[in-house]
Amino acid sequence: MSLYKNDRFEFVKLSVESILNQTYKHFDFYVQYDGPIREEVDSYLSGLEDERMRIQKRAENKGLAQSLNDLLNIVMSAGYEYIARMDADDISELNRFERQIQYFDEHPKVECLGTWAVEIMGDGGEYYRKQMPESHEDCKKLFRKRDCMIHPTVIFRRSYIEKSGLYSLDTYFGEDTMMWAQGFVAGCVFANVPEYLFRFRLDDNFFKRRRGWKHAKGIFTLRHKVNKMLHYGVMADFWALAYAGAKMMPICMLNVIYKTARK
Incomplete structure (x- = not known):
């Protein structure tokens, strides 16, 4: 997870709690401060008494792609097999990790795995139920028109990053789109769990x-x-x-x- 100055405390708290309370417990939670963040957010995160928290701080804002690359360099060096994404204003259902890890176990060739998502507004009200293609073939077919993955729902196998590389730093806003393209070029296998395991917030x-x-x-x-x-x-x-x-x-x-x- 990357945080920056505009992330609101109430959304960050819901997001973080949705990860720390996962039914699948065996993970470490890496958070990158992308420059200064709100004092109440820092106070909340710094006060969490959970040994899984790993907070990285820097004074300068460098953008989401650089923050994710910094975190990827850390977790790849540490040898983790799976690397999950999360955004600071979204909410993971509490069985998200459990279901995605189970799917990986049942589909050993899959290297990039997302989920369906319920899009919500700032007040938490439902806006749209977003379904994504399950199979690799259908993911690649959809990618001809638009993204086939919902970025913060994704868990990567380690092999995906080894093949595709890090996030591109030379896109205007679409570092996730380019990451999927790099994966397809590298021969990585994509899929989505056909379940609503995520709430994706659309701000006002x-x-x-x-x-x-x-x-x-x-x-x-x-x-x-x-x-x-x-x-x-x-x-x-x-x-x-x-x-x-x-x-x-x-x-x-x-x-x-x-x-x-x-x-």
């Missing part, structure tokens, strides 16, 4: 922050690069252009598209 400015020319240009540039990496062809660029174009629409229309385009 979710759509406002995800529209406009800069965001649209960033999406097309990223997806075009991915399409070239995976030899997806011209049709995939058409989908990238449509995806980018949607980001130029009014927020009310973007809200409708966000739901209907994913069915």
